[in-house]
Amino acid sequence: MPLRAVAEVNLAAIERNAERLRRRLHAHTRLCAVVKADAYGHGAAPAARAALAGGASMLAVATASEAAGLREAGLQAPILVLGALSPEELDVALAAAAEITAWEPGFVRSVAARAASAPAPIGVHVKLDTGLGRLGTRDVEQALDTVRAVLAAGPRLRLAGVMTHLATADGDLDFAAAQLRRFGPFVAESRALATTEITVHAANSAALLRLPDSHFDMVRAGLALYGGDPLHHDPADHGLEPALALRSYVAALKPITAGQSVGYGRRFIAAGDGLIATLPIGYADGVPRALADNCEVLIGGRRMPLRGMVSMDNITVEVGSDDQVTVGQRATLIGTDGDERQTVEELAGRVGTISYELLCWISRRVPRQYHRDGAPA
Ligand SMILES: *Cc1c(COP(=O)(O)O)cnc(C)c1O
Numbered sequence: 001m002p003l004r005a006v007a008e009v010n011l012a013a014i015e016r017n018a019e020r021l022r023r024r025l026h027a028h029t030r031l032c033a034v035v036k037a038d039a040y041g042h043g044a045a046p047a048a049r050a051a052l053a054g055g056a057s058m059l060a061v062a063t064a065s066e067a068a069g070l071r072e073a074g075l076q077a078p079i080l081v082l083g084a085l086s087p088e089e090l091d092v093a094l095a096a097a098a099e100i101t102a103w104e105p106g107f108v109r110s111v112a113a114r115a116a117s118a119p120a121p122i123g124v125h126v127k128l129d130t131g132l133g134r135l136g137t138r139d140v141e142q143a144l145d146t147v148r149a150v151l152a153a154g155p156r157l158r159l160a161g162v163m164t165h166l167a168t169a170d171g172d173l174d175f176a177a178a179q180l181r182r183f184g185p186f187v188a189e190s191r192a193l194a195t196t197e198i199t200v201h202a203a204n205s206a207a208l209l210r211l212p213d214s215h216f217d218m219v220r221a222g223l224a225l226y227g228g229d230p231l232h233h234d235p236a237d238h239g240l241e242p243a244l245a246l247r248s249y250v251a252a253l254k255p256i257t258a259g260q261s262v263g264y265g266r267r268f269i270a271a272g273d274g275l276i277a278t279l280p281i282g283y284a285d286g287v288p289r290a291l292a293d294n295c296e297v298l299i300g301g302r303r304m305p306l307r308g309m310v311s312m313d314n315i316t317v318e319v320g321s322d323d324q325v326t327v328g329q330r331a332t333l334i335g336t337d338g339d340e341r342q343t344v345e346e347l348a349g350r351v352g353t354i355s356y357e358l359l360c361w362i363s364r365r366v367p368r369q370y371h372r373d374g375a376p377a
Contacts, residue, residue: 018054034222045073099123123160245335263308301338
């Protein structure tokens with residue numbers, strides 16, 4: 001019997017997406033694979049290996065423990081922690097030999113104090129907030145003081161890079177261009193202060209696709225690597241291949257007659273005779289309740305409407321009355337089946353969110369099954 005719910009992850013697709021993204025970059029521009037949040041639900045270590053095989057040369061995560069997890073899995077590539085670090089988290093990041101993000105001279109001095117016993121210099125990336133209003137400093141002078149603090153800390157620290165992050169690379173490109181104009185002088189002054197090469201980086205997936213001026217020395221791509229569309233329509237628009245398929249199967253099939261209801265709250269009441277398939281996947285697996293009566297599922301290469309409420313462990317799908325649907329048959333929420341295809345962007349649009357969030361919702365209860373174009377990975 002099939003698994004009740006499974007996320008099939010095609011590592012060859014991640015590898016090819018990395019190659020495709022690299023081809024959009026200058027030869028000298030590096031690709032940093034963003035594998036935070038368990039690689040957007042795809043599995044951090046396998047996704048990282050696939051991205052590196054496809055030409056990425058650095059990994060980025062949000063948290064220190066994500067960096068530690070990659071090291072435990074045996075990954076040796078440079079890892080950048082993008083997020084803020086508390087003192088405890090900083091120790092975890094340093095133990096993982098991760099590079100870190102800084103924007104305050106005081107933080108840099110505390111890193112230097114803790115890095116005394118580090119086997120190799122700690123790479124520091126100084127972040128200027130050019131308009132996202134989140135991490136980093138808006139104050140160019142403070143950012144330059146942070147650069148100077150790294151340079152003054154001696155051999156324990158290394159000025160690895162300077163960076164910013166764009167707020168509207170998937171939307172208002174004028175604002176993105178204004179952010180890059182703010183970034184420019186900081187980059188120039190940092191380069192003048194630095195005694196060695198530094199890596200300048202700003203672009204996320206959307207900027208990689210839309211804003212060549214933002215590529216600099218490295219781009220930080222997450223969603224596009226996994227074959228998602230950072231512009232929220234269809235990854236095929238950019239020649240990207242979705243790596244993840246979310247599937248369940250028909251566990252039960254039963255006739256329904258006019259007036260009978262299905263699921264909690266009797267949300268769906270049959271208007272006529274039909275057949276209802278129960279699929280053992282629910283919101284505890286990451287299928288949002290907001291998809292109740294609001295999406296389709298692919299069975300036997302055809303689209304069938306989800307009926308009634310999404311419950312914790314099950315959903316119900318109306319499969320018509322005279323059809324070939326059988327118990328045990330595969331059902332696809334995200335992915336392709338025959339000639340039909342349902343993208344995570346389509347589902348995300350139905351519940352008013354973005355693909356990023358839906359992918360992160362696929363829970364730990366759903367086993368990830370790795371393959372390479374259908375062959376066991
Ligand atoms: C998550 C993140 C990225 C990657 O964003 P995508 O849109 O998935 O490519 C890049 N940079 C920073 C700072 C991030 O937090």
